[in-house]
Amino acid sequence: MMDFAYWLPIIWAVILVAAISIYVVLDGFDLGIGMLFALERHPDRRDVMVNTIAPVWDGNETWMVLGGAVLYGVFPGAYATLLPAFYLPIVLMLLALIFRGVAFEFRVMTRGTGREGMWNAGFMAGSAIAAFCQGAILGGVVQGIRVVDGAFAGGPLDWLTPFSILCGLSVMCGYALLGATWLIWRTTGVLEASCRRWAARLAVGLFIGIVAVSLWTPLLHAPYLRRWTDWPNIAFVAPVPVLVVVLGALFVMGLRRGHSKGPFLCALGWFFLCLSGLGITVWPYAVPPGLTLWDVSSPPSSQFFQLIGTAILLPIILTYTIYSYHVFRGKVTQTDGYH
């Protein structure tokens, strides 16, 4: 039983990080497209942008619901401390996602009336605010929260620091890059050309963000620094920054040579490396700096019952999600859309 109680939270941590990563990249390009509305003003091209994600955004957002539910069922101690600690940015993010979500339909349903502009703005602002809040929450988790007797004991604005703001801005930049590279893959003509230009600039922004966050993070808590500098850890973690640079080179090449999928895959790789880096840094804490995975997890009987279902259902979910993407594959143009 002891082994069970030790291993189950680790398995679940891996699943949870995978679910969050899938959410971040999938809804990342959705939210990025929302933000790119700020750069693309042409109504037809905006429609093409939305049409590339209209059939899939819903499934993408479901990964976030899964993240919340897994946290609630498997790590209730983390769910019950993190959510009150990030109360304001979470509420703000949820409200922003409401605007973003309904705007898919509403912006077209109100077409030709004065309100269309409002829903376009809602789509854009909702995406931007949600992206910022997600980054700020992530940064807030890394910098840690004040916990007394297993409950959040800090103030409502503790999360708001220069570090969390930097994380928020970096995530905005990263999502916009995902959106731009997704559109390079999925569209043609003027829109694709614009996206190649935007992607180049956004990549520079994201790169600066990654470097700044990476240099800052180890200074937040002593164990974070040791994770990255002590022998033998350093042998395992050193490839992460190296790969970031390698991907950067591939990205520039793909963008210059007109690859359609390449830049998107590089951007995905960056996100994967960043999230792995954060995972390595924070491990084995679920609520830094005090609560470990084992402190916050539910009883093994809960974790095990949920694991059985997950082991069966997750592969099925992935299969039909891939199928759904497959149905709507290929370049999207104004004339074909999804009609």
Added chain:
Amino acid sequence: MQYAHDPALLLARFQFAFTVGVHIIFPAFSIGLAAYLAVLEGLWLRTGRPVFLDLYRYWIKVFSIVFGMGVVSGLVMSYEFGTNWSVFSKKAGPITGVLLSYEVMTAFFLEAGFLGVMLFGMNKVGRGLHFAATCCVSVGTLISMTWILSSNSWMQTPRGYTIDPATGRFMPADWLAIIFNPSFPFRLVHMGLAAFLSVAFIVGATGAWHMLKARKAGKISSEPVRVMFSMAMWMAAIVAPLQILAGDAHGLNTLKYQPAKIAAMEGDWVSEDHAPELLFGIPNMKTEHTDYAVKLPLAGSLILTHSLNGKVPGMKDFPRDQRPPSPVIFFSFRIMVALGMLMMLVGLWSLWLRRNSTLFTNPLFHRVALCMAPAGFLALLCGWITTEVGRQPWTVYGLLRTSDSVSPVALSSMAFSMTAFVVVYVLVFGSGLGILVRMLGRAPQEGEHDTPPSHASGILATSMHPGVIDPSTGKGA
């Protein structure tokens, strides 16, 4: 009870009630409408009659709006357990969190995964596959309802748990007992029928409106309008009486497991046999008396125990700090029952008219059906209020108090978020309602076009900007 008047607690409760009250409309709408769409598409494939395809295309546009609003308002719920009820989440998460995870994995992904194909895939996949996608979405809505009601019912009638003495956490002991807890089957049937009935009355009212409009214009209403009206009235005639039976059975179940809730719903203070039923009254929690009571002799015992001398509980059987607020649920329960009866009468009336072949020609009936549009949803909300407020003062019935479940969130944050929720919900869901009403105000056409106009954006946009030739329309790859 020392926290009973804590403003942060009251705000947390009010905020949760408000957000879940708005949310519940959309999944109920989706449950009923997805099933209706599956039936329509099935009938079309089977009979080949174009009218069913027209109706499918008409209602799927409504579905896409309703489903979207359900998704975004539901996302809020999955995080609000933690933001508002962190102590509850920590203690009950090992049970309710697991049930919610199963809901996400078995239902939400299924719905979301096939929704794209259902909405936009008619020309991309074969007919059979498209029908399968519609069915997957419909089944997904039903699975979702099953899990969330299991979780909710467990909070009402907890079973299959032990309590960890060190942490006070609920530990799962028997998952089958947890999932199939005593009130779950009753709540599931009652809620499922409510969802079907709510949508039947929306569809019926839409049909009635277009028949009244056609009549005013001196025209005969179109075939799609008549077919949807007829289908809706069949649903009303069959489901409304069934719902009353289901509600009765649920009431007996509540009497067995939550007698304090029944006493508060009925406004009864003293336990008695040969109990009357109060048709009206104003329960007063302080004086322990129901003022201005209008009583129907013996009916209370008859309804609740199915015998004239059955013993009915009174609120004085329970300590003051374990009584639900009777004034709220006394009325919500009566409004629900009254609406249920009205819906049944409409259903029966439709059978009578159908027999006389005047179902499509009786304008009075059409006006009544139009007024009944929100009846199903109002009854559903009143029922929800009755069961949830009736669970008070507990979150997990008899075991964990609401006042002990709340998050350590500052009052100022709660007040800010409450304001933001109200403003955003009124704006967003108010606009959504406006859009829905406008959509339903347009009659279904014979040869209804096959895209939700929301996504015929390419077509609409090009026709709106005929002068603009965008190079991006050129086939590039």
